[in-house]
Amino acid sequence: MKYFLLGVLALLSVLYIVAKATAPAKAIGDKIPLVWTTDPNPERVPQVDAFNKMFPDCHLSIDPDNSGVMKVVVQSSANMGPDIIGQVTVGGSYETYNDAGILWDVTEEAKKMGFGPDTLPAEIADLVMLPVLTEAGTVEKRQFVYPCNVYHKYIIYNKNLFDQYNVPYPSQDLTWEEYLDLAKRLTIYGESKEIPKVFGGMGITADEVIWGKGGAFLNESGTRCTLDSKEAIEAMVFVHSLYHKHQVEPTPAVKAGVTLQGGWGGNINWLGQGKLGMLWGARWMLVQLRRFNLEQEKAKAEWIRNNPDAEQYEGPEVLRLGACLVPRFKDAKRYNGYGARSAGINKMGKNREKALNFLQYLASKEYSDLINLGADSKPGNKDYISIEQFRHPDFQGEDEVHQVAIDAIPYSRRRRSSMFVPSPVIERHFAKVKDKIISSAQLSPEDIAGLMKDATATINLEIARNIKRNPKARKAYDALRKQGAEAISIKLEDM
Amino acid sequence: MIKLWEGKREKLNFFTAVAFLLPNMVGFLCFTAGPVLLSLYMSFTNWSLKPSVELQWVGLRNYVDLFGDKDFWFYLYNTFYFMIGIPFAVAGSLFLANLLVDSMYLRNNKLRVSLAVLTLVVGFVTCTFLFASGRKDLSLILGVFYIGAASGVFWGSVSYRTMLYVPSFASGVATIILWQQVFNPYHGLANNLLGSFLDMVGIEASLPVWLQSTQNMLGFLPLPKNFSSGGFGLGAREAIMIMGFWMGIGGNNMIMYIASIASIPQSYYEAADIDGANSVAKFFHITVPSVAPTTFFIAIMSTIGGLQGGFQFAKIMTNGGPAGTTTTLAYYIYTAGFEELKLGYASAVAWALFTIVFALTLVNWKYGNRRMEAA
């Protein structure tokens, strides 16, 4: 036993030496190291290479992180955070990182170095800005991030399927009536009476419906949750009818009848395989759809090779895509959601000045070209958003999808954020309501109103508590009130 | 005189104990004790990761908030719900361990080889036939069975233990993707089995939709409205419990029981043999009492693990949904602490949880120690 233990220790020492010896020497010389936390997927490799080529005095490397904000928050609590924080999502972790005091205010630098909000399309310039309390006691919007890519929500549809079932393509000024009609006509049942073999449409999000009906998640200044408004409730009643009365949106149970892969992978595959007519999504779906295109072109070439005498191609059709904007309500404005995966700079980073180069790089042509070519949604910089730049030499016939990605920009809208309640809190309570609406067909409009009111009251209580308990939040609230903001729903004195 | 002698001995014992404890305690004090005490302190403050919030002693405010937090009670209920399955999993582990502790070799070497070869040949013929007739999946599944049987006959329990323990290796995302497929309501393995069983006994019932359903086995209870009970049935919670059962039964607990049964002196069994006890009696009268310390350990670790569990599933598989039914306190601590940055509140939740675990452990301790003494 004793000798065994000694043997083990000797072996471990050898392993230790091997581990140390094979650790690559930091071959970056006197270059300035920059660390970027992001998802480590293969697309990042050329992006890093291009940056290092563009700024030869820096050495950028990736630190993998798929764990939400935890890693960066813990590291930053000891001033050990990365230089560049990727995976910053507007309407989610952006507020969290900023609340945690991790992000560096780059408003002035951005103006000088050419990555300010003016480089973004005007409709979404607000994307990079967050309200903060200034020293002077007013609330101002400041910039902390620059988008890595921007998506707008719109509908991509499978033209083959519309042709096969003689359904007209959706119009460019789509209304909900038209959408319901098309989706119902394209929902085809086969042997099973429960699960369609072809779905008309999929991927509706409640946000667009709420905005379309004139509702909102928060009021403009973020002092009140407004999900209990007449409009928001009406919108959620409509969402309920989409699932249960009209059945144009499959409930998870029905959807699971076809597949159960998490995320968007499933739906996109169905669109590619001709099981789904219209899919709410964005340009990034091309990443996956192009794989289908490749496979189908290959199959076609093979068919032609095997049937040299055939006069025309009779094999499985190659996917043809169309695209249109999301529907609007009659006599009402159209809104489509948008969002961005962004990157910000660690305030405490040693090389934060150099890290500015990275945000500058995100606005550059080199980076934008990579995003465009990979169809990883759109780059942030408006100079590089055009059909010509979106096109990929190997994939033809995508122009419509490219075009609508640009057409959607004027209808941009996203959830407002509040200085007084973290976005994840709103999402958690809203998701609970949404799950109940989706899972129970029997809910009456009164039930839905009740659920929405309960959720709103909880969120509003959270807002009031924050203002009551945190003197800085109180200060910001008072400043906002002076700037004309609406009062919170609970009297502070009553708490 | 005698007293002094006793004191000396105790003194010696004490310092010996300290010496034995030292290597572990250095690290323990450094990496665990400090942070634990800090988190206790922080649960009485408004500790937030927001630099705008100045650290303040707030007394019992976090705990008062906690009592009024409807979500806390809901998630506590969820956490307990998931623990219902634990005793069954532990009993299953003990059962398997008892079967697998012996090497299970057939005594006759020739018989062993010929039986294994025979199984393989029969299996090969059956599976080839099935494969050729197009039932590839059935052939594959039966193939696994035959190969398992052959290697079980040949290698004995070593082979079975490996087959049972392998699920524990394949943890993480791969397992979770796998189980999402198993619980697919329309073509997942779970509903295929359930459906054919219902057909067999002739019951007409709609099959559960598992991970998308808020139904649960206790859905008939008159629970508060915010508990999102979707009525009686099989839902997301049951799906996760079954998954936990799969990962738990052949996993660490089984190995621990095997090790524990292996240490029972053989003489106990020999004495029982002389008394003419059958194997069931030997199991209940020798094995079960002898492994009591291990059972005690497993009971405590399962309580701790159960009450702190559910984080990974919630984070990767369900996001805590549908309608919060799979959110456990561990996941709530994560969201409160790292998404909403309220670490003081998260610490209070953690310490409320601690109180429950600790109380349960003390009960266990009393009961477990009594049983050990009886053994």
Added chain:
Amino acid sequence: MSKNWTQTVEWRAFLTVLKFFLITLISAVMFLPFIWMICTAFKSAGEVEGAHFWPKFFHPENLKIVLRMIPDPFTKQYLNLHLARWIFNSIFIASFVTTLQVLTSSLAAYAFSRIQWKGRDKVFVLYLATMMIPGMVLTIPQYQVMVALNLVNTYEGLIIPAAFSAFGTFMLRQFLLGIPLSYDEAAEIDGASHLQIYLDVILPLAKPGIITLVIFTFLGNYRNLLWPLIMVKDAHLRTVPIGLLTFQGQYGTQTELLMGATLICITPLIIMFIILQKRLVRGISLGGGVKG
């Protein structure tokens, strides 16, 4: 009468066959999901979601992509995978932690079970209690300790904090409690010190417990994700679980490649398990140690 009947050879043979059948059935059912993983590793991306086990078309090139023998046919790039390095790191860290933990835990377990001292059980309960705090709230202070000790982003930072566990101590204590006290009493009469009793009597007797602890600790550390994810910055320190994150992109998971890589990465674990668990059979400890 019934006694005769249960003593017959036929009945015994029937019981043996039944036992084998039952245990084979349970094992096979438990093993099936693993088979599904293997099958999925050879499927095409579009086929991953299917309900069937057997791939319609075999794609052995999936494994080649994972092993970086060929580039991803779509992006035409080699994947950014370094399986050998990850597996080496995981094995190195896990075995180091395991060795240290067995040493410190068995010593502490001895003090908590074989030595009589005042307040022993009370100290033990306190010690145990630290396990009952959800680790999530301890992350930040623990990380700050690591920063203060300058251990962030090093092998030492991954090894040292894991080397002291209340779990191991508790588990071994329970095993030691199962060993009759008469053994150390006999040794004590022979004039052995506690250290000698620990080394020569208790450790050999506790072998099943130690092997169990080795299995658990090694496995647990091999696949530990959260702590290494926070601690590691440099690519050459990445372990298997961090590396496997590569397959979870922004827009979904490359399931078929993930399954292939997972299979490759857990192979060392399976080999280790087969070797170790062979030693867990009835009578190992008391057969060898008790003779004297």
